Amino acid sequence: MDLSKIDFRYVREAFKEPLNFWGMAGFAVAAAFFWDVTPLLMGLGAEGLYLVTVPASPFYRRYIERREKQRQSRLKEAQREQIVKAFDPVAMEEAKHCLPNIEYAEDEYDAIRDADVLVIVTEWNQFRALDMDKVKSLLKSPKIADLRNIYEPEDMRELGFEYVGVGR
Numbered sequence: 001m002d003l004s005k006i007d008f009r010y011v012r013e014a015f016k017e018p019l020n021f022w023g024m025a026g027f028a029v030a031a032a033f034f035w036d037v038t039p040l041l042m043g044l045g046a047e048g049l050y051l052v053t054v055p056a057s058p059f060y061r062r063y064i065e066r067r068e069k070q071r072q073s074r075l076k077e078a079q080r081e082q083i084v085k086a087f088d089p090v091a092m093e094e095a096k097h098c099l100p101n102i103e104y105a106e107d108e109y110d111a112i113r114d115a116d117v118l119v120i121v122t123e124w125n126q127f128r129a130l131d132m133d134k135v136k137s138l139l140k141s142p143k144i145a146d147l148r149n150i151y152e153p154e155d156m157r158e159l160g161f162e163y164v165g166v167g168r
Helices: 009-016 018-034 038-053 058-081 092-098 108-112 132-138 153-158
Strands: 118-120 143-146 162-165
Touching: 018 038, 108 132, 153 162
Parallel strands: 118 143, 143 162
Antiparallel strands: none
């Protein structure tokens, strides 16, 4: 088998899926309940099987490619209308090669400073744990477009934000 022909981008995407973590957590609970490592070993085997089969399936590949195209089109639309200042704790270096015409921030609060609107495109934990009082003080107007639905609309409105979640 020639490993140079395998596209490992899909395997990296499969590692990001939350199903993997919760599946393993269930097997770990079963192992603790039965005082036996067999369920945990079964879970590791299932996880290995998942990581070999799912990223290789054409359905998963199309899903990942469609998601990336949607992200790229959203960024292109934003670039046409405004200056975009972005921050991503993981993919920033790669993004600098793909999107050289936007500003890159040092941290999430630097990206928010003096912005007209906060657009959340990824769902990293540090975006889930933002200090909303600080966010509100840094924004020119309290507007949030949440493309990943990591916040509840009612909570954001109670805090005084004009909030839009995709698909809600």
